């Protein structure tokens with residue numbers, strides 16, 4: 454199953470085009486500085502690409518932190534933060550902080566505290582900000598829970614994935630049901646009010662929706678997480694409405710402003726990222742810039758950070774039109790995009806020009822732009838997989854010539 458749909462991921466520009474675009478001679482530090490000066494609000498993303506062990510299904514994982522050293526890695530993160538701070542005008546605010554990976558809790562209580570303190574002491578952080586962190590249930594103990602809460606972390610995204618120990622074993626995830634119960638108990642005792650669960654369905658072959666519900670609902674009722682992200686493994690073509698409905702019917706409906714689905718609308722927000730091979734997503738006057746940390750190995754990352762080597766990053770920027778295409782390709786399906794935001798940033802004229810070839814399938818309801826599934830009728834061929842069909846549509850009608858050429862070369 455793995456790999457079957459991965460090449461149809463709805464990203465734009467595709468990876469090979471990114472590498473061509475990144476061959477710019479401009480210095481990425483200078484580009485970032487310019488954007489930081491012009492924009493006002495940023496979110497911080499801190500990447501910790503290390504895990505206790507490797508789950509069979511996951512592509513995000515890295516080695517154990519022992520290969521790098523928790524103290525050494527936090528030293529590098531602090532140095533990267535200091536580079537940003539040098540360019541960060543006093544008026545700029547940090548709207549939210551998100552630590553992900555990998556497994557950020559692998560850094561341990563002492564190093565997490567040092568890192569989080571550095572962030573709170575040096576950035577002007579918005580009042581009542583959300584400081585989120587991803588964690589595996591089996592990496593949480595009483596001490597970590599207390600440290601996180603005392604340092605200012607107020608949202609935990611707990612990677613529960615499944616409440617079926619047999620399935621967890623099959624995907625080589627060293628997790629027991631009791632780990633989830635303990636993690637939730639210790640986090641709540643420590644004062645963390647917001648706990649969200651990530652759940653994966655299609656985790657093992659032939660899992661039905663009924664199997665999934667049977668494994669899950671009883672525990673959701675007992676543990677009452679604030680939100681749940683139900684994620685289909687690898688492919689994003691069908692959405693588990695039934696699961697969402699059952700969850701709501703059981704009066705565990707999350708708050709309106711919370712992230713019911715994790716894969717939410719993120720575009721047009723400035724995300725400054727730090728960490729080994731992390732990417733920043735920045736917007737300036739409707740133009741998208743991606744800045745990537747590009748070292749090929751941990752030792753290269755460490756060496757470049759320690760020696761202030763500015764070649765640690767590369768970047769590319771898209772024109773306004775290509776930036777709009779990026780948003781549409783990624784979000785016509787889900788999560789949907791607010792039309793007012795698009796008009797404000799790109800102008801209505803450019804929007805209708807870009808969607809012209811598929812205009813008859815575009816609708817705007819309650820200010821959200823979406824595409825009707827009838828687009829299937831103009832595809833030269835279609836498959837049973839909606840994600841692949843959608844890819845074909847965007848490939849033919851929205852991709853730039855360069856992006857199409859690169860993809861065709863790979864096929």
Ligand SMILES: C[S@@+](CC[C@H](N)C(=O)[O-])C[C@H]1O[C@@H](n2cnc3c(N)ncnc32)[C@H](O)[C@@H]1O
Pocket residue numbers: 504510511512513553554555556587588589590611612613614651652653684685686687688
């Ligand atoms: C990158 S992981 C980090 C969280 C943490 N390491 C954990 O496992 O709990 C974030 C989330 O990505 C999701 N994820 C991982 N592999 C995935 C895959 N192949 N398809 C879909 N989602 C996946 C999981 O639900 C996971 O909780």
Ligand code: SF4
Pocket residue numbers: 503504505506507508511512513514515554555556589612
């Ligand atoms: S799911 Fe989480 S713990 Fe498992 S390999 Fe991926 S990042 Fe690591």
